[in-house]
Amino acid sequence: MQCDVCPRACKLHEGQQGFCFVRACEHAEVVLTTYGRSSGFCVDPIEKKPLNHFHPGSAVLSFGTAGCNLGCKFCQNWDISKSRELDTLADEASPETIARAAAELGCRSVAFTYNDPVIFMEYAIDVAQACHAVGVDTVAVTAGYMCDAPRREFFAHIDAANVDLKGFTEEFYQQVTGARLADVLETLEYVVNETNVWLELTTLLVPGQNDSDAELDRMTRWVVERLGPDVPMHFTAFHPDYRMTDVPPTPSETLARARAVARANGVRYAYTGNVHDPDGGSTYCHGCGERLIERDWYRLGAWKLTADGRCGRCGLPCRGRFDAKPGTWGARRMPVRLADFDARE
Numbered sequence: 101m102q103c104d105v106c107p108r109a110c111k112l113h114e115g116q117q118g119f120c121f122v123r124a125c126e127h128a129e130v131v132l133t134t135y136g137r138s139s140g141f142c143v144d145p146i147e148k149k150p151l152n153h154f155h156p157g158s159a160v161l162s163f164g165t166a167g168c169n170l171g172c173k174f175c176q177n178w179d180i181s182k183s184r185e186l187d188t189l190a191d192e193a194s195p196e197t198i199a200r201a202a203a204e205l206g207c208r209s210v211a212f213t214y215n216d217p218v219i220f221m222e223y224a225i226d227v228a229q230a231c232h233a234v235g236v237d238t239v240a241v242t243a244g245y246m247c248d249a250p251r252r253e254f255f256a257h258i259d260a261a262n263v264d265l266k267g268f269t270e271e272f273y274q275q276v277t278g279a280r281l282a283d284v285l286e287t288l289e290y291v292v293n294e295t296n297v298w299l300e301l302t303t304l305l306v307p308g309q310n311d312s313d314a315e316l317d318r319m320t321r322w323v324v325e326r327l328g329p330d331v332p333m334h335f336t337a338f339h340p341d342y343r344m345t346d347v348p349p350t351p352s353e354t355l356a357r358a359r360a361v362a363r364a365n366g367v368r369y370a371y372t373g374n375v376h377d378p379d380g381g382s383t384y385c386h387g388c389g390e391r392l393i394e395r396d397w398y399r400l401g402a403w404k405l406t407a408d409g410r411c412g413r414c415g416l417p418c419r420g421r422f423d424a425k426p427g428t429w430g431a432r433r434m435p436v437r438l439a440d441f442d443a444r445e
């Protein structure tokens with residue numbers, strides 16, 4: 101049987117697992133073998149996903165499962181994504197329990213994160229439907245490496261996405277991530293042109309691998325031309341991990357340089373991440389330059405947006421999904437045991 105969820109197109113014999121480890125052939129069908137099980141739940145600031153233009157300051161209930169359909173040598177989450185141990189999946193939770201927990205905890209949204217939701221899309225879609233039934237939004241943090249039909253099915257249930265644009269050459273994608281750039285670009289164009297999903301992009305800059313001026317120039321020009329100037333871009337710092345322990349951490353100057361290239365090419369909202377940089381983490385009006393949302397790590401400071409999401413000084417709209425006031429969750433990270441919510445059923 102062939103799995104058609106992602107372009108890897110794994111061909112599986114009875115009982116065999118795919119590259120992602122969680123999809124397998126059972127009774128002549130490709131199924132998700134880890135439905136309903138998670139590697140853990142945590143309430144985070146939405147800025148941590150990172151999403152800077154989607155209900156800033158709000159709390160998001162984050163969870164992931166195990167496995168991944170990419171093979172990034174620099175994986176910053178490999179204990180989950182490369183897990184072959186089902187005991188990683190200790191937390192059992194029905195979609196309804198997750199939705200109720202999010203609502204009771206005051207979370208504006210639930211995020212499928214830590215590993216790529218593409219591979220557990222049946223579970224993610226059921227969770228999304230349960231969330232929408234109680235007024236909770238859904239967020240996908242993904243590499244966007246998926247086939248057309250599942251892409252349409254999946255994003256129909258998602259309100260906001262942060263998609264990794266891991267580099268801008270096929271060589272980097274194929275040699276370092278095991279995926280194809282062209283398929284990811286197709287997902288990005290689909291999300292922007294054919295859905296109402298709020299999209300932000302993240303690029304983890306790995307020294308000497310994907311951080312040249314030329315590559316950043318080509319990437320950011322493509323984003324402005326094909327996705328428009330309002331899609332926020334986050335340039336984040338790599339730390340040596342998994343199969344790339346011989347590469348040094350990303351210097352903060354590299355992140356500042358990437359942000360400058362993006363802004364020069366017309367990206368209106370470019371950010372640095374994983375470093376202390378209040379200037380690179382704040383949101384500015386693209387018209388008058390007013391600092392609209394001050395950020396220091398995940399903590400919000402001064403707020404200069406009007407109740408309808410415009411610059412308080414010049415009145416230009418700032419693109420995104422904004423509430424009349426910023427959320428008040430702050431920078432806290434709060435692990436949650438879903439079993440506590442099950443017990444109340």
Ligand code: SF4
Pocket residue numbers: 103104105106107108109110117118119120121123124168169218219
């Ligand atoms: S989702 Fe998993 S099983 Fe399916 S093609 Fe991709 S890697 Fe293979």
